[in-house]
Amino acid sequence: MKRAYLDWNATAPLRPEAREAMVAAMDVVGNPSSVHAEGRAAKALLERARGQVASAMGADGADVVFVSGATEAAALACAGRGLQGAGIEHDALDAWIDPVLPVDPEGRVTVQDPAQTVLQAANSETGVIQNLPQGLALTDATQAFGKIPFAFNWSGADMAVVSAHKLGGPKGVGALVMRRGTDLAAQLRGGGQEMGRRAGTENLIGIAGFAAAAEAAARDLADGVWSEVEKLRNILENAVAADAKETIFVGKGAARLPNTSCFAVPGWKGETQVMQMDLAGFAISAGSACSSGKVRASRVLQAMGYDEAAAQGAIRVSLGPETTEDEVMRFAESWLRHHEKHRARAA
Template sequence: MPPRVYLDWNATAPLRPEARQAMIDAMDVSGNPSSVHAEGRRAKALIEKARGTIATAFGADGADIVFTSGSTEGAALALEGRGLHGAEIEHDAVAAWVETDLAVAPDGTVTVPDPEHSTLQNANSETGVIQTLPEGLAVCDATQSWGKVPLAFNWMGCTMALASAHKLGGPKGIGALILKRGTDLAARIRGGGQEMGRRSGTENVIGIAGFAAAAEAAMRDLDAGTWDRVEKFRNILESGIVAAAPEVILPGKDSSRLPNTACFAVPGWKGETQVMQMDLAGFAISAGSACSSGKVRASRVLTAMGYDDAVASSAIRVSLGPDTTEEEIGRFIDAWTAQYRKFRQRAA
């Protein structure tokens, strides 16, 4: 039986070997970073070295980097109580804290009339659509963008940005809120005053070490043009799907997109059904965001873009990574096409 093919990189990227090794090494650092003895200072030094590595990788030199458990916590820390505006296409972790009243165009782009009081994702996790960031934006959710497209916090023009390690090959459960130095930010988790008083709790030393190693390796891949090859394979995938199913809809296809993301729908063929069929065929894909405790529902993103429920409930997302091969893409096209033909026969 052929090996399984992982095509859900936007949900989580496989752990990079550099991150794994950095985490193994960090396990030997036994001290608490808040302790003043030699063991504690060693742990603290590891954290600060990682903070510097991430700042360099993300073009955030001179900014503050607050380690969190991931972008969901970072969003709460950045957005709670601020009364910001956002769009319905924002990730649930962001939409929960903002007024989702910004206009979304059919191509997935968002109009932001008041950047200083708004939040905007840099790239959508479902469609891959990349936004033009307005100068002075309060908060940018860059979770899906780091390591996939050229991006630097210092030229993004925003006050705060979100990052999550597992999206770029780091461990799950560690992320960062990046903010311009001097930004007023009230702590949501109080206690020992770690992370410059903005996020208390003993730091996840092992996760932070893995995060830094993954960020550094991800930027090397980006500089080497790795994602250009990924984009080529994504385009081959979409061409194969369109050839097999001429009625297929590709939301956001004509917009600037992440190089690895393909979102498509055959109206009436439920996304949940396709995910299960592809899983049985040996392919891991998703229907919408993977951060909903296993729930599959009509895509809120596609609904905001103006698609009806027949399309929004039928969309799937296939997201590639640097390890994806052209042979795997061919196998996926064949497997999906076989299931599509069965769907058409049942619908006839």
């Protein structure tokens, strides 16, 4: 049986538009920092891509700094700032913040001092969408960009981090978007590329793919593609809830990304479910993570107030525009069969 990819929040399949743009960029021989004709051609491609990403993000008039991904963008934005946040932020941001802000049981954060706060636009594990206050220091738009309406200019944030591969671009490229005039200390120093904010010759091939993917993602959103994905997500959750009534659907009472379902069965380890579903032909993620052979409960769910049994029993199913109803129903049927076996063993 054909495998079903249901892990779009981890990475989205490469869009054909991105692939085409990358292949074309491979023939652009010049270095964007060179002043000869070949260099000017490369520079023109770079700046065209910068404009494409800015337009897709609703960031006209802002600065787009190309980096290797959202993790580097987070480091560039946060280093030396002493910012605060909540315990639900992605590891790339959590490494730089003091996680002191309260989180309610639906995953919503109470912001106390926006100018000193990092706040994600949407959570990668639960899909919960945050209300972004004006004057926010930084938002992680990695999961929101391309899935829900998001414009940097009305987000209220001074800076935002994004990653190309979450919206169908290549891996290894992303951007820090920032309001002009925002103070920033370069972490990679050298040749002065990216307006002096990030040294190193730009990854022109990856950036071209990023720009093409951003434009395609914006078109999909405008065309209502993700509304159809949300219908599939709801079909999945209804099927699971009908036969596995003890299942906890995390964040279901809050606004969520249209493609994301995080649900837990306390006592049934998330990593066990991931392996069982993988063998059955379905790619999903666990709400818990394995590190050096040690299993730990999802700190996101724990920050929301869930106990360890629930936090260890969570999985995330994230859909995309290519997901079909047949795939969703096959997954639900397979998961429910394994759930029945788990329930019998636990009896």
